[in-house]
Every structure is written in structure tokens, then in C-alpha cells.
Amino acid sequence: MDYKIGTNYNGFVLVREENIKEVNSIARIFEHEKTGARLLHMENDDTNKVFSIGFKTPPEDSTGVMHILEHSVLCGSRKFPTKEPFVELVKGSLNTFLNAMTFSDKTIYPIASQNEKDFFNLMDVYLDAVFYPNIYKTKEILMQEGWHYDLEKKEDELTYKGVVYNEM
Ligand SMILES: [Zn+2]
Structure with a gap:
């Protein structure tokens, strides 16, 4: 597929495209029109497919709330209301990487798989978890x-x- 700078693809506008020889990839930076979220896309012939979504989560105190939140969003969501979708994914998926990490200023949710169907399923579970977590309905999750x-x-x-x- 050919991409054009300034064109909107499913709500994401292509801002920059560059061929990165060192990693044999075409890198593209998109910006989500509605939210300003940035998307980095690396196109190459690697059989590994990797996806990660990350958020700026600078802490306001030392309660560890950002780490607690990272865990809590993986305890059920709108489309996947099971108690521990993360644990089920670890057991039942063909993933080559699946985790979530909280750093001092950001939280990321990376997944990887060589199987396309598995990859899209993992992405679906993670996106639903971070955007529609059950923490708003079930306060016991945070506890x-x-x-x-x-x-x-x-x-x-x-x-x-x-x-x-x-x-901890
Ligand atoms: Zn943890």
C-alpha cells in the first residue's frame, strides 16, 4: 500500500515517512486527529508482529497508583469481562511476548506474536483493556x-x- 503525507487513514493522519536502512524498515508516524495520539508504524518482512500502546503516567505521589492502575485495567473490560483476561492470554495464546510495565513516567502494554490471528486478538484484548476497563464498575478491582x-x-x-x- 502507498501512503501519502497529510492523508487520513482511519482517523490517523500520516505525518512523516522514512526508510530506515539499518533495520530494513519503512517507518511512519501518524497522528490521531481526534486525540493527538501518535502512532509509529514499522513496515518490514520480519515474521514477528509487535504492538504496544503506552500512556504518559507521571505519578503525583508515592502510593504506586500508576502501577496499581496498570494491573487493574487488565482485570476485565467491556468485551472481555472475565476476572483475569491477562492470565488467560498468557496460558492460551501463541504470543512470543506479553506484558505490561510501569516506568517512572509512563506505562506500556506490549504484545508480540508470529501468528496474525493471535496478534490481532491480543491487540483487541489490550486495547479494550486500556480504553474500557471494568475498574469504573467494580471498585473491588483497585482494592x-x-x-x-x-x-x-x-x-x-x-x-x-x-x-x-x-x-513491591
Ligand atoms: Zn506489577
């Missing part, structure tokens, strides 16, 4: 991933629990 008090029997001592809390 489960963040921290909560835990008490099995009333004579026990009160402890803290939480997925990200334990991870």
Missing part, C-alpha cells in the same frame, strides 16, 4: 490490586494484602 486489610479470624492480627503491594 485487590492495590492494598486492603486482611483478617481471616477475628483473633488474628490485621495484615495488609494486595497484588501490587505483595509484588
Whole structure:
């Protein structure tokens, strides 16, 4: 397919195109007209297909909320309302890479697969997770991933629990 600078493709306008010899790829930068989101597309003959979506998530305090949020959006979404779609993907997909990472100022959700159908499915699950997470409907998700008090029997001592809390 031939792309033209300034043309809108499914809501994304092509801003720049360059042949990058070192990695045998044509790189294209698009900008989403509605949101200003930037899209980098690398076209080449590699059988590996990689996709990642990232957000600027500078923290406002030291509660770890951006890391908790990263986990929480992968706990069910509009199209994939299961409790742990991420865990199911890890088990049931042909992915060659699947993860999510929170850095000091950004959060990214990368996936990779050599199988095209699997690749598009992974992308679908991740995009639905980040744009339509169930955290708005189910407040327990944030508690489960963040921290909560835990008490099995009333004579026990009160402890803290939480997925990200334990991870850190
Ligand atoms: Zn984590």
C-alpha cells in the first residue's frame, strides 16, 4: 500500500515517512486527529508482529497508583469481562511476548506474536483493556490490586494484602 503525507487513514493522519536502512524498515508516524495520539508504524518482512500502546503516567505521589492502575485495567473490560483476561492470554495464546510495565513516567502494554490471528486478538484484548476497563464498575478491582486489610479470624492480627503491594 502507498501512503501519502497529510492523508487520513482511519482517523490517523500520516505525518512523516522514512526508510530506515539499518533495520530494513519503512517507518511512519501518524497522528490521531481526534486525540493527538501518535502512532509509529514499522513496515518490514520480519515474521514477528509487535504492538504496544503506552500512556504518559507521571505519578503525583508515592502510593504506586500508576502501577496499581496498570494491573487493574487488565482485570476485565467491556468485551472481555472475565476476572483475569491477562492470565488467560498468557496460558492460551501463541504470543512470543506479553506484558505490561510501569516506568517512572509512563506505562506500556506490549504484545508480540508470529501468528496474525493471535496478534490481532491480543491487540483487541489490550486495547479494550486500556480504553474500557471494568475498574469504573467494580471498585473491588483497585482494592485487590492495590492494598486492603486482611483478617481471616477475628483473633488474628490485621495484615495488609494486595497484588501490587505483595509484588513491591
Ligand atoms: Zn506489577
